[in-house]
Amino acid sequence: MKVDVLTLFPAMFAGPLDESIVQRARKTGALDLTIRNLRDYTHDRHKTVDDRPFGGGPGMLLKPEPIFEAVEDLAREKTRVILLSPSGRKFDQAIARELAQQEHLLLICGSYEGFDERIREHLADDELSIGDYVLTNGALPAMVIIDAVTRLLPGVLGDDESSHEESFSHGLLEYPHYTRPADFRGMKVPEVLLSGNHAEIAKWRAEQAKLRTKERRPDLLD
Numbered sequence: 194m195k196v197d198v199l200t201l202f203p204a205m206f207a208g209p210l211d212e213s214i215v216q217r218a219r220k221t222g223a224l225d226l227t228i229r230n231l232r233d234y235t236h237d238r239h240k241t242v243d244d245r246p247f248g249g250g251p252g253m254l255l256k257p258e259p260i261f262e263a264v265e266d267l268a269r270e271k272t273r274v275i276l277l278s279p280s281g282r283k284f285d286q287a288i289a290r291e292l293a294q295q296e297h298l299l300l301i302c303g304s305y306e307g308f309d310e311r312i313r314e315h316l317a318d319d320e321l322s323i324g325d326y327v328l329t330n331g332a333l334p335a336m337v338i339i340d341a342v343t344r345l346l347p348g349v350l351g352d353d354e355s356s357h358e359e360s361f362s363h364g365l366l367e368y369p370h371y372t373r374p375a376d377f378r379g380m381k382v383p384e385v386l387l388s389g390n391h392a393e394i395a396k397w398r399a400e401q402a403k404l405r406t407k408e409r410r411p412d413l414l415d
């Protein structure tokens with residue numbers, strides 16, 4: 194999968210995507226990621242990317258020209274152009290699976306007070322939010338989406354790593370996990386997990402996942 198990110202803050206991407214699973218996916222070629230500076234698509238001396246809103250109001254908006262020019266330069270026939278902003282549909286594991294099927298994603302990081310509406314109307318295929326809170330810009334949302342999607346690409350996760358995806362994809366929260374020691378300062382591991390009775394263990398885990406989901410995320414049970 195090819196992913197291009199359009200951002201005003203390329204330096205923010207150094208680090209999280211150069212480690213662990215995403216780094217491995219980039220090395221094997223499963224993920225071809227390029228972080229692109231929106232200012233490279235300006236032509237004035239000040240590299241202007243934002244301007245005041247017509248009709249007044251606080252803050253600045255991302256101008257249409259640099260973004261239209263960047264998308265027209267980078268997009269191909271199968272590119273999915275995605276705006277990142279609090280106004281988007283809520284990103285979740287189902288959407289991560291949907292995006293993992295795409296050949297090319299072009300993520301446009303929102304910032305300031307938002308985008309000129311013509312970007313939404315005439316350029317974007319989708320708009321996603323990672324949650325109902327206001328961040329400084331779209332860099333962290335882009336990294337969250339890249340992380341979640343990359344893990345779903347073929348060959349990226351080893352067999353013993355993908356268990357995490359499966360359990361969450363059942364739409365339930367994880368059951369409790371324990372490892373050695375069996376008794377830590379008197380805090381004991383549930384007996385069933387030491388019993389070797391795999392049917393009982395599976396039953397206990399299913400019950401715990403459902404109980405935990407009911408307590409913390411009843412919405413997932415609807």
Ligand SMILES: Nc1nonc1C(=O)NCc1ccc(Cl)cc1
Nearest residue numbers: 278303306307322323328330334
């Ligand atoms: N939450 C989020 N999910 O995706 N992106 C965000 C986010 O806060 N982006 C920064 C931002 C904040 C305000 C405006 Cl108007 C536009 C973009």
